[in-house]
Amino acid sequence: xxxxxxxEVEKKWRQEWVKRGTYTVKTDPNKPKYYxxxxxxxxxxxxxxxxxxxxxxxxxxxxxYKKLNGFNVLHPxxxxxxxxxxxxxAIQTGQHPAITTKTNIDRYRGQLDLMGFSYDWxxxxxxxxxxxxxxxxxxxxxxxxxxxNKETNKAERIAxxxxxxxxxxxxxxxxxxxxxxxxxxxxxxxxxEKKQQLILLxxxxxxxxxxxxxxxxxxGTVLANDxxxxxxxxxxxxxxxxxxxxxxxxxxxxxADRLLQGLEKLDWTESLKDIQRNWxxxxxxxxxxxxxxxxEEKLEIFTTRPDTIFGTTFxxxxxxxxxVAKITATSQKDAMENYLTSxxxxxxxxxxxxxxxxxxxxxxxxxxHPFSGEQIPxxxxxxxxxxxxxxxxxxxxxxxxxxxxFASHFGLPIPAVIEGSNVTEGANESKEGVLTNSNFLNGxxxxxxxxEILKRLHxxxxxxxxxxxxxxxxxxxxxxxxxxxxxxxxxDGVPYPIATEDLPLVLPEVDKYLPTETGEPPLGRASDWSxxxxxxxxxxxxxxxxxxxxxGSSWYFLRYMDxxxxxxxxxxxxxxxxxxxxxxxxxxxxxxxxLLYFRFWxxxxxxxxxxxxxxxxxxxxxxxxxxxxxxxxxxKRYGNVVNPDDIIAHYGADSLRLHEMFLGPIEQHKPWNTKxxxxxxxxxxxxxxxxxxxxxxxxIQNTPAxxxxxxxxxxxxxxxxxxxxxxxxxxxxxxxxxxxxxxSELNCNKREVLEPLLIVMSAHCPFICExxxxxxxxxxxxxNAEWPRFNEAFLVEDxxxxxxxxxxxxxxxxxxxxxxxxxxxxxxxxxxxxxxxxLEGQQPKKVIVVPKRIVNIVV
RNA sequence: GCCGAAGUGGCGGAAUUGGUAGACGCGCUGGAUUCAAAAUCCAGUUUUCGCAAGGGAGUGCGGGUUCGAUUCCCGCCUUCGGUACCA
Numbered sequence: 001x002x003x004x005x006x007x008e009v010e011k012k013w014r015q016e017w018v019k020r021g022t023y024t025v026k027t028d029p030n031k032p033k034y035y036x037x038x039x040x041x042x043x044x045x046x047x048x049x050x051x052x053x054x055x056x057x058x059x060x061x062x063x064x065y066k067k068l069n070g071f072n073v074l075h076p077x078x079x080x081x082x083x084x085x086x087x088x089x090a091i092q093t094g095q096h097p098a099i100t101t102k103t104n105i106d107r108y109r110g111q112l113d114l115m116g117f118s119y120d121w122x123x124x125x126x127x128x129x130x131x132x133x134x135x136x137x138x139x140x141x142x143x144x145x146x147x148x149n150k151e152t153n154k155a156e157r158i159a160x161x162x163x164x165x166x167x168x169x170x171x172x173x174x175x176x177x178x179x180x181x182x183x184x185x186x187x188x189x190x191x192x193e194k195k196q197q198l199i200l201l202x203x204x205x206x207x208x209x210x211x212x213x214x215x216x217x218x219x220g221t222v223l224a225n226d227x228x229x230x231x232x233x234x235x236x237x238x239x240x241x242x243x244x245x246x247x248x249x250x251x252x253x254x255x256a257d258r259l260l261q262g263l264e265k266l267d268w269t270e271s272l273k274d275i276q277r278n279w280x281x282x283x284x285x286x287x288x289x290x291x292x293x294x295x296e297e298k299l300e301i302f303t304t305r306p307d308t309i310f311g312t313t314f315x316x317x318x319x320x321x322x323x324v325a326k327i328t329a330t331s332q333k334d335a336m337e338n339y340l341t342s343x344x345x346x347x348x349x350x351x352x353x354x355x356x357x358x359x360x361x362x363x364x365x366x367x368x369h370p371f372s373g374e375q376i377p378x379x380x381x382x383x384x385x386x387x388x389x390x391x392x393x394x395x396x397x398x399x400x401x402x403x404x405x406f407a408s409h410f411g412l413p414i415p416a417v418i419e420g421s422n423v424t425e426g427a428n429e430s431k432e433g434v435l436t437n438s439n440f441l442n443g444x445x446x447x448x449x450x451x452e453i454l455k456r457l458h459x460x461x462x463x464x465x466x467x468x469x470x471x472x473x474x475x476x477x478x479x480x481x482x483x484x485x486x487x488x489x490x491x492d493g494v495p496y497p498i499a500t501e502d503l504p505l506v507l508p509e510v511d512k513y514l515p516t517e518t519g520e521p522p523l524g525r526a527s528d529w530s531x532x533x534x535x536x537x538x539x540x541x542x543x544x545x546x547x548x549x550x551x552g553s554s555w556y557f558l559r560y561m562d563x564x565x566x567x568x569x570x571x572x573x574x575x576x577x578x579x580x581x582x583x584x585x586x587x588x589x590x591x592x593x594x595l596l597y598f599r600f601w602x603x604x605x606x607x608x609x610x611x612x613x614x615x616x617x618x619x620x621x622x623x624x625x626x627x628x629x630x631x632x633x634x635x636k637r638y639g640n641v642v643n644p645d646d647i648i649a650h651y652g653a654d655s656l657r658l659h660e661m662f663l664g665p666i667e668q669h670k671p672w673n674t675k676x677x678x679x680x681x682x683x684x685x686x687x688x689x690x691x692x693x694x695x696x697x698x699x700i701q702n703t704p705a706x707x708x709x710x711x712x713x714x715x716x717x718x719x720x721x722x723x724x725x726x727x728x729x730x731x732x733x734x735x736x737x738x739x740x741x742x743x744s745e746l747n748c749n750k751r752e753v754l755e756p757l758l759i760v761m762s763a764h765c766p767f768i769c770e771x772x773x774x775x776x777x778x779x780x781x782x783x784n785a786e787w788p789r790f791n792e793a794f795l796v797e798d799x800x801x802x803x804x805x806x807x808x809x810x811x812x813x814x815x816x817x818x819x820x821x822x823x824x825x826x827x828x829x830x831x832x833x834x835x836x837x838x839l840e841g842q843q844p845k846k847v848i849v850v851p852k853r854i855v856n857i858v859v
Numbered sequence: 860g861c862c863g864a865a866g867u868g869g870c871g872g873a874a875u876u877g878g879u880a881g882a883c884g885c886g887c888u889g890g891a892u893u894c895a896a897a898a899u900c901c902a903g904u905u906u907u908c909g910c911a912a913g914g915g916a917g918u919g920c921g922g923g924u925u926c927g928a929u930u931c932c933c934g935c936c937u938u939c940g941g942u943a944c945c946a
Contacts, residue, residue, distance in 0.1 A: 164869055230943095270863075272940080274864085278861090278942060283945070283946085304946065382944090387945090389946070393946045396946090401860095589940095591941075592941085664872055670871070673870075673871065675886075676871065685899090689899095731882090734883035738882080740885090808928090856878080858927090
């Protein structure tokens with residue numbers, strides 16, 4: 001082989017690594033573990049473009065680096081293979097989504113294989129395999145069989161709730177619950193089976209209920225909040241409307257506080273944690289009940305500023321609020337009906353874009369202020385959301401801009417309750433200040449006033465402190481075909497779990513991937529979609545909805561630890577050894593979707609005793625997007641997609657890997673530049689030439705290295721080690737270049753230098769390093785080598801080239817012995833002819849000498 | 860609007876603890892080698908004044924701290940991401 005032929009080298013090692021099982025990993029208690037995980041891809045029909053592998057390359061480098069440092073590294077890959085695109089394609093072509101999915105996976109695998117990743121492919125998983133989704137279904141059943149105990153602050157089995165109900169009814173039960181229940185143990189036991197089951201549904205972590213959902217008519221399915229962007233569906237950009245439907249949900253709100261608190265100990269970027277914090281949206285305030293004049297009903301509101309209660313001049317209900325119909329005065333009925341109709345007609349998007357138009361209608365009814373006894377008019381307006389808090393607010397126009405806008409528009413009074421507020425221009429939303437015009441709260445600071453009012457509300461029994469979250473329970477039903485069947489059947493309208501030994505509940509065949517004529521989901525087309533429980537002769541209809549895309553990805557990191565276990569979702573030994581993910585790499589676009597559900601399911605499984613940790617990933621890095629050369633998003637639509645296969649055919653996988661890293665910091669968005677790859681390609685050729693003579697024969701010297709050669713090597717070892725530790729892979733690539741440039745200059749082809757250098761580079765460009773490593777006579781793979789330790793002694797300089805500055809401006813450099821102290825350096829520099837020139841005969845005011853770094857002379 | 864991240868040559872970017880701004884690479888210019896090309900090698904490449912030697916300016920903008928600021932502080936501007944009436 002005369003020159004660097006990457007095709008031969010890479011082909012050879014691709015085969016050799018498979019043959020030797022180089023990347024197969026087993027639990028090994030003698031070694032410390034390290035778990036590196038990539039967010040697994042959805043295998044789309046378009047294949048991978050050059051932007052996709054960015055994170056995979058980075059995680060591969062880190063995995064290899066950790067392995068060279070003595071860790072037993074788990075680094076798996078799989079496919080998130082249920083999802084909408086395959087199903088849309090199936091609707092159009094009639095082809096079974098399983099077929100397209102398999103074709104796409106094969107294509108992905110072919111592309112991934114070219115890139116030299118150290119994945120242990122024996123651990124591959126696919127969420128659409130029944131061997132896998134069997135356990136997704138099993139986890140669903142665990143959630144169905146759990147409730148959240150606020151006393152222990154954990155999920156517990158439904159059995160423990162039943163014990164409580166049987167012993168004392170709801171007395172003393174502190175649970176997260178979707179309804180209001182109060183009964184004694186005697187009543188509980190007398191309830192019918194059906195009634196009991198319906199009550200339990202309000203407690204289960206996976207539950208079915210009539211909820212207002214985001215319905216997307218174009219996709220024919222409901223969507224979760226995180227699947228909607230700017231009021232339209234994230235996939236396809238179709239309009240979304242609100243609809244009441246009977247749906248499965250996950251009680252993620254039970255975990256809102258823990259999901260929030262858990263962020264503190266995670267090594268994720270602050271910005272990503274902030275996105276989750278905002279999404280969870282915790283706010284602390286008070287629930288207050290107001291009497292309604294001439295009615296038995298009470299108006300329950302939530303406010304974060306109970307201290308401003310004396311500034312309340314009106315109440316506002318959301319149009320959907322149940323009291324609207326009950327309290328609207330006859331004289332206002334027509335106006336109200338018109339208003340409700342016009343609001344309903346608005347889509348989510350209209351309502352969002354229409355925030356400037358202030359609208360609302362007076363109900364004709366009044367509340368009574370609990371402390372002043374004054375009448376407060378009750379209005380209905382669509383600026384109050386039905387889904388947050390109680391769907392009703394006490395409006396304080398002097399303290400809330402939206403209330404101020406509303407009051408100004410309808411000419412309602414705006415009394416100030418904070419000293420010094422100027423409420424003619426707008427509301428004073430500051431939480432600092434002293435109360436005024438507020439009866440017993442006058443003179444108190446906001447913080448103290450809140451305490452005082454809570455005390456008074458409590459005394460009167462009309463209010464209490466309340467914590468609210470913006471996050472809603474996660475809708476779990478999808479009216480689609482290509483997803484995990486929900487393992488439930490219905491008896492008399494009540495859902496029951498199918499037995500775990502009957503899992504997996506395999507996705508049935510259907511004639512078309514469309515809703516039925518009666519509007520039921522595609523599973524309604526299956527010829528026999530029913531279940532016969534053991535010891536029963538009768539069969540019952542099965543659930544027709546399937547699970548959402550995030551189900552399979554919420555626990556996949558666990559399955560990699562023990563992918564072929566058909567007795568449990570993961571063996572205890574495996575999870576005890578591998579624990580949670582040490583480094584997780586993926587896009588920030590999953591901040592409010594996958595990454596929350598992923599944490600949620602982990603916490604549930606931890607509470608139920610299956611896992612020894614309650615966070616799935618300790619450290620998370622969000623890789624940036626690679627834009628196309630024209631600066632746009634890389635997409636088929638714009639015709640600017642660069643295919644990694646083409647790049648590899650031209651330059652090889654090592655060049656592709658180096659180039660992607662060399663583009664810039666891993667977290668940053670950056671444009672792709674095909675031309676630039678020439679640089680790293682030249683570098684690899686230069687490396688090859690370093691150990692080959694002019695005739696192309698491998699050539700290595702076994703003589704001891706010189707001081708300069710060792711310095712070049714150890715400088716590189718030190719820098720690359722530091723860079724890898726902080727995931728700065730772009731700078732490690734330039735360090736390789738510097739080292740090879742220096743060694744080429746020195747004509748160094750010594751074993752003593754090249755062996756360690758190859759190890760250091762092998763994480764980035766494994767093929768060429770493995771090849772040269774073998775040529776050096778090594779029998780074992782370079783992946784089993786040991787990371788070299790840099791020796792400070794080789795880096796010590798005899799002399800320092802001091803930059804000399806005058807007033808902070810560098811003027812000249814002077815080479816001085818490294819041994820000299822600050823005083824001596826100062827003396828020599830000041831005597832130097834060049835200094836005299838810049839001093840122009842003046843005395844220096846001050847001379848700063850930082851030994852081994854810099855001299856600065858102030859004139 | 861609110862929250863977050865980022866602004867450095869023609870381009871991607873480097874400068875890790877306040878210490879030579881522009882490492883490394885792309886591109887470009889000139890040259891060597893070659894019949895020619897590819898490949899390789901050498902020199903130059905922030906800008907401005909200057910033949911040069913040498914000088915001025917310079918890390919989004921305006922201030923500040925410091926002997927010294929891309930780095931720290933204050934106030935703005937721009938771009939990107941998140942969120943969107945959450946009471």
